Structure formats: structure tokens, C-alpha cells
Amino acid sequence: MWNEVFREHQNVSPHCNGILEWDLSMEEKWGSAWRECAKCTKCTYRSKMFNLYEEVASIKRGRRAAKINLGLQVGLHHTPISTASYRKICMASNIPPPSVSGMQHTANAISEKGRRRKHERFTTTKGENKKDKKKIRGENPDVVNIQSDSTQCPYTVAENETYKHSIINTLPKSKLCSKRKHTVSTNVGEHAGPCTANINMQDSIGNEERWARECFEELKEDGLEVNEVTTDPDSSAYRAAESLFQEGLTTTTPSIFLTPDM
Numbered sequence: 001m002w003n004e005v006f007r008e009h010q011n012v013s014p015h016c017n018g019i020l021e022w023d024l025s026m027e028e029k030w031g032s033a034w035r036e037c038a039k040c041t042k043c044t045y046r047s048k049m050f051n052l053y054e055e056v057a058s059i060k061r062g063r064r065a066a067k068i069n070l071g072l073q074v075g076l077h078h079t080p081i082s083t084a085s086y087r088k089i090c091m092a093s094n095i096p097p098p099s100v101s102g103m104q105h106t107a108n109a110i111s112e113k114g115r116r117r118k119h120e121r122f123t124t125t126k127g128e129n130k131k132d133k134k135k136i137r138g139e140n141p142d143v144v145n146i147q148s149d150s151t152q153c154p155y156t157v158a159e160n161e162t163y164k165h166s167i168i169n170t171l172p173k174s175k176l177c178s179k180r181k182h183t184v185s186t187n188v189g190e191h192a193g194p195c196t197a198n199i200n201m202q203d204s205i206g207n208e209e210r211w212a213r214e215c216f217e218e219l220k221e222d223g224l225e226v227n228e229v230t231t232d233p234d235s236s237a238y239r240a241a242e243s244l245f246q247e248g249l250t251t252t253t254p255s256i257f258l259t260p261d262m
């Protein structure tokens, strides 16, 4: 940047002996990514704006994300440090901290991407394959036989039609978050940045009926309805399927098969 600015200043006003410095009134900050320009202390010379960061390659229109902002959030995602704590570390070590709004925006984008990718990997392809296979066999592709159980947090629904028992939907429920605030408060999403807790402390982790219902509703959105439910006798997955049917949200009457060893 500075070589270009010196040369340009020399061309514009060859006899000026002013000093070139940052024009802080024009400064733009987006998280840790800065855009700056230079001005002369004597004449009216002012340079164009320079990006002082590398951009992420993207085919979308509009301003591209900065590598440094995405990288920082990926890093934070793997540590128990929150956005606020990271800014404190910066300030304590006299490094200009990134702006809160910029960090929050990138954090949201990162966690949404991660969530979508996990969900896609787990469900869509399996669900779609399943539909194709059922069509070939001449069966109704829009209903599915399932088995379900909840092991503490991750509620999983697996198809019960092939020997593979592929997982067709999963609903991770967690009260745990490594960010500092959750150890003292009970509200979800109270701190800035991605939160790994998605239910409140006062919610019952054993509320199988609710998790099953959410799972079935997601399946319904993907165009699949529950037909036969295979589950353990104390599970409420069947009640969830039944109440969805009674409320008219699904059109397939569910039937239950109990298995004691799940």
C-alpha cells in the first residue's frame, strides 16, 4: 500500500514535502478486517481505500468475507473462549480488539454453516436415497417405518425397513456449553457467539415425547411421515407420532411395536 501511495502523492503534488499518514476519519473496521487510506498533512492528497486483509474466494456478489474473521471464529469455536473474553485478551495485551458486531455476524454465519452441514450429512442424502429405493419397490415413498430411542441427549430416529437401520433424523439436545456464562445462568444463548446449549437448564432432558415430536415434524417437512414405530415400552415416541396424527398434522395412522431391549 505505502509504495503505491508514495508514488501517487509524488505524481499528484511533486513539490509537496508533507508527511503521509493514516486518515483515521475514513477508517472502516469489520471484526479484525480493516480498510484504510492515507492522506497528506500539507496538501489535499488522499489515497483510495485499501483492504488490509485477505478475502475468502466466493462467487456471491457483494463484499467478500475476510479470512482473518472466519479463521478467528473457527478457532474460537474449538475453545471455551467467548467473543467477549477474546476481546478482553486483546485489550489486555494492547492489541486493537475486533468489533463486537463484526465478530457476532461471522460467528452466526459459521455456526449456521456447521449446523446445516451436519444436518445435511446425516439426513438429506439418506432420506432421498430411501425415497428412491421405495419408489423402485413400488411402495409409498412418503411414509417410513422407524425405531427410536433417546440416549441422554441425542435423540435419533432410524429407519426400520432395511438391515442397515440408517439414521434418518437426529436431534441433538444439550444443556452444556463450555462458555463461561452458562455455569452461572440458565438461559440459552446469553453470551455472544455460538452456543452449544440448545435447551434451558430447567428443561427435562428426558422429555422424549417433545424431542420425538420435533424429529417427526422435521421429517414431515422433508416429506416423510411415520408409519410403524418400534421403540422401548417407556419411550413416548409413539405418543408423539399419535398426537401429530390426531392434530391432523400428519395423514398416516402410526402403529406401535414394542421391543424391551432397546
Ligand SMILES: [Zn+2]
Pocket (backbone or CB within 6 Å): 009, 013, 016, 017, 018, 019, 040, 041, 042, 043, 044, 045
Ligand atoms: Zn502532500
Ligand SMILES: [Zn+2]
Pocket (backbone or CB within 6 Å): 177, 178, 179, 182, 189, 190, 191, 194, 195, 196, 197
Ligand atoms: Zn452457550
